[in-house]
Amino acid sequence: MSNIELANQYFQQGDFHKAGQLYRQLLMENKQNISALWGLGNVALASNSYQRAFDIFDRCLSLNSNLPQLYLSSAQASIHLTLFDEAEQALLSAYRLNATFIPTLFKLATYYCESGDYESSQKYIAEWQTIEPDNITAFGLLVRINKLSLNDDKNTDYIARMQQKLCSSANKSPKKEQVTLNFSFAELYHNTQQYQQAFTHFDLANKLQRKSIDFTVSDMQGYFSDLINVFNQDLFESRLFSSKNSVKKPALTPIFIVGQPRSGSTLLEQMLIGHSKICSGGELPFLAGDIAQGAYQLTGKHFPDACRLLNKSHCEQLSEHYLKNLQSLAPSASYIIDKMPANYQSIGLIKMLMPHAKIIHVTRNPIDVSWSIFRNHFESLEPYFCSLPEIAQYHQLYQTVMNHWDKLIPSFIHTVAYEDLIMTPELEIKKALAFCQLNPEENCFNISSEKRHIRTLSDVQLRAGINQNRERSWLPYKEFLAPLFNALEIESIEIKKT
Numbered sequence: 001m002s003n004i005e006l007a008n009q010y011f012q013q014g015d016f017h018k019a020g021q022l023y024r025q026l027l028m029e030n031k032q033n034i035s036a037l038w039g040l041g042n043v044a045l046a047s048n049s050y051q052r053a054f055d056i057f058d059r060c061l062s063l064n065s066n067l068p069q070l071y072l073s074s075a076q077a078s079i080h081l082t083l084f085d086e087a088e089q090a091l092l093s094a095y096r097l098n099a100t101f102i103p104t105l106f107k108l109a110t111y112y113c114e115s116g117d118y119e120s121s122q123k124y125i126a127e128w129q130t131i132e133p134d135n136i137t138a139f140g141l142l143v144r145i146n147k148l149s150l151n152d153d154k155n156t157d158y159i160a161r162m163q164q165k166l167c168s169s170a171n172k173s174p175k176k177e178q179v180t181l182n183f184s185f186a187e188l189y190h191n192t193q194q195y196q197q198a199f200t201h202f203d204l205a206n207k208l209q210r211k212s213i214d215f216t217v218s219d220m221q222g223y224f225s226d227l228i229n230v231f232n233q234d235l236f237e238s239r240l241f242s243s244k245n246s247v248k249k250p251a252l253t254p255i256f257i258v259g260q261p262r263s264g265s266t267l268l269e270q271m272l273i274g275h276s277k278i279c280s281g282g283e284l285p286f287l288a289g290d291i292a293q294g295a296y297q298l299t300g301k302h303f304p305d306a307c308r309l310l311n312k313s314h315c316e317q318l319s320e321h322y323l324k325n326l327q328s329l330a331p332s333a334s335y336i337i338d339k340m341p342a343n344y345q346s347i348g349l350i351k352m353l354m355p356h357a358k359i360i361h362v363t364r365n366p367i368d369v370s371w372s373i374f375r376n377h378f379e380s381l382e383p384y385f386c387s388l389p390e391i392a393q394y395h396q397l398y399q400t401v402m403n404h405w406d407k408l409i410p411s412f413i414h415t416v417a418y419e420d421l422i423m424t425p426e427l428e429i430k431k432a433l434a435f436c437q438l439n440p441e442e443n444c445f446n447i448s449s450e451k452r453h454i455r456t457l458s459d460v461q462l463r464a465g466i467n468q469n470r471e472r473s474w475l476p477y478k479e480f481l482a483p484l485f486n487a488l489e490i491e492s493i494e495i496k497k498t
Contacts, residue, residue: 004035016043034063041073048285050080051328068094068101075107082281082329087111100131109141118145134161136177140377143184150192159188179208183377195476202375203480206386213381217390217397223304224345224397228404230304231348236408249356252323255337255436258344259362260398261385262372264418268362269339271429274443278436279330280337286325287338287346291353294318307349319353335436344398347405351412358436361402364418366395366488371474371481392487 001009007022020043026036041056054077060070071094078087091111094104105128112121122145125138132138139162142148148155166181182205189198255278257265273280295306298314310318326336335358343350350357370391378385384394405413414435421428430440474481 004033004039007036007039011039011042011046016046019043032063034060037063038070038073041077045073045077045080048289048325050077050325053077054081054083066097068097068104071097072103072107075111079111080329082279084115088115099127102128102131105131106137109138113141113145118147121145122147134158134165136162136165136180140180140184143187148188150188150194175208175212179205179377182208186375193476199477199480205377206374209381209386210383213383213386215383217383217393220394220397224401227304227345227348227401230307231404231408233408235308235348236351250319250323251334252327253335253356253358253436254323254326254354255335255358255360256343256347256350257337257339257341257360257362258347259341260364260369260373260395261341261378262376263341263362263364263369264416264421265339265341265362267418268360268416268421268432269337271425271444272337272432274446275335275433275438275441276443277333277438278335278337279333280339281326281329282337283340284326284338285340286322287340287343287349290325291318291322291346291349294321295349303346303349307352310352315353322353335438344402344405347409347413351409355412359413360432360435361413361415362418362421363415365472366392367474367481367484368418368472370395370484370488371472371477374484375473388481388483389487392484395488 003022003026007019007026010016010019010022020040023036023040023043026033027040030036037056038060041053041060044050044053044056054074057070057074057077061074064070071090075087075090075094078084078090088111091104091108094101095108098104105124109121109124109128112118112124121141125141128135128138139148148159150159162181163185166185182201186198186201186205189195189201255272257269259265269280272278292303292306295310295314295318296302298317299306299309301309326338327333330336344361347359350359370388373385373391374388383390385391414432416428416432426440426445429444433440433444
């Protein structure tokens with residue numbers, strides 16, 4: 001096996017350190033080894049070093065501008081850096097080089113879906129289907145952008161073929177394709193109010209995903225207990241937080257939008273970025289990745305135990321690293337949003353590193369948010385995305401942690417209820433902006449703009465603007481949701497009143 005093959009193997013196995021070492025060794029032998037350079041860029045991308053990845057891919061293209069794959073890598077880095085125009089141009093360059101390369105057609109279709117340009121998305125899906133007529137991922141995208149219906153006579157044969165795939169998928173298709181098919185047909189049946197069939201497919205899709213996960217929410221309880229025990233009143237009254245030793249306020253203010261997935265965080269984000277001083281980096285992995293790893297390197301302890309040992313110098317180093325990564329996403333911005341929902345677990349750490357940061361917690365009715373999680377197809381394999389009892393169990397753990405922060409550092413967190421946000425959006429946005437020490441601007445209320453790139457499961461939904469319909473989407477499925485109600489300890493009389 002050659003060194004480049006070995007490096008690529010390390011990369012595929014997730015050993016980015018060894019892969020990076022070998023790629024760098026190959027580049028020392030030959031600075032123009034484009035395979036090694038590209039591999040090093042992929043290591044940077046996988047390690048969340050987006051600017052470095054972008055720069056490396058740019059060097060690759062200066063050496064060879066005729067490889068579609070290089071443009072696709074550049075587009076991926078550009079999207080992480082919120083350079084959406086550059087990403088689009090890179091994707092189109094790949095397309096011009098090879099208009100039948102499936103990965104390019106897939107990425108173009110996905111890019112335009114997230115940009116709200118559904119006609120362009122459908123165009124590239126159609127081109128994809130001339131090569132692979134019954135590709136399951138393409139089918140899932142068409143359902144996602146609402147271009148298919150069970151009542152549409154034009155698509156009867158196509159949907160029948162996909163149903164045949166669904167029936168035979170348990171034995172023939174990869175599990176990922178089985179999941180996509182079931183979620184897609186669940187939505188098609190939901191849209192025609194065939195709720196029994198829809199729930200059957202929602203349930204099958206989630207059960208298939210759950211089989212791929214080898215841990216439970218119960219396994220996480222010790223971690224959450226540690227989180228609460230580490231971040232206590234004594235820690236927050238220690239020398240770390242005295243005015244004498246506090247970390248100085250940088251020019252960049254991060255805004256953390258936290259909560260559970262499907263709680264309305266994307267809606268809030270899209271309204272806030274209408275403000276001229278606010279940009280968004282999307283759901284960023286920096287806190288749970290680089291910063292947690294950095295804390296371990298500084299203290300020899302994993303998060304959250306490491307936080308007991310962090311001193312002022314440590315905090316300054318970690319804060320500087322996080323803010324540098326954040327600023328690279330929008331160099332001229334003074335406020336940048338990080339909307340990774342699970343950052344609610346790191347609110348205590350954020351307080352230690354960046355006391356000037358703004359935390360906005362989005363809440364939503366427990367049944368509504370739990371059903372929305374169950375109904376949507378998350379790529380990440382987590383038990384609290386695909387099991388009704390475990391979704392409810394995780395909700396209770398999340399609520400316990402948030403109650404802890406609310407008691408410990410209440411003035412550090414601003415809470416927005418999703419139900420209030422959709423009913424009185426201007427009032428809620430004004431309060432959120434006031435918390436960030438900003439004045440409201442008119443563009444904050446124009447969230448249906450097609451120019452915005454939305455990289456979450458809410459992309460299609462938000463294009464229609466703010467939905468003030470308070471009817472709960474789980475009501476047609478009430479008879480199937482006993483495990484959820486029981487786990488959330490919802491009384492049957494309360495269900496009847498809803």
